[in-house]
Amino acid sequence: MPDMMTDEELREYNKHAKASQGFDVPKFKGKLVGMIVPYNLNKISTPILTDFSKQALQFYSNKNSTRFEFVKVVKATCRLAAGRIYYITFEALSGNVRATFRARVWNKIMKQGLELEVKYCEIHREEIE
Structure with a gap:
């Protein structure tokens, strides 16, 4: 133990x-x-986190009528909860604005398999390039 x-x-x-x-x-x-732990970025996890980030960014864009384009995953943490809840920090661009986003997504276990639910996605920091 x-x-x-x-x-x-x-x-x-x-x-x-x-x-x-x-x-x-x-x-x-x-x-x-149920503790939140750092999630390693590697060649297996990064594509998955990239996909989750893009879905979170689409959720944000639909909610706020914006058009950001995903750039890269910066870091992530996660915890187990009937699947995994990911806390993802990523960068995106809109024109000359570079924003750091924070998204919380739940890759939940369902009878039919896994289903992703975006719980939260907001700009954490932004700067003009």
Whole structure:
């Protein structure tokens, strides 16, 4: 059985999770059921996260009548919850505006298989190029 979090680690974890809404949670030695953990970007995970980011960006664009184009995944965290909830930070462009987005997507387990649900997608930072 993995080492459970100490009280100090739990306080630190909760501080990071709350302050960043799950997007900037570092790796902790101890474990906690349902904890948010960093997700490694590699040749297998990056295409999946890219697809999820593009779907989140489409959700944002439809909601806000904008036309951003996806650029790249910056980082991600995730947690298990009847599938996985991903907290993805990615970049997108619209004209001369480069924006860093944060999206929370749930790749949920359904009777028919997996289904993606975009829970949240907003601009975190933007700059004019």
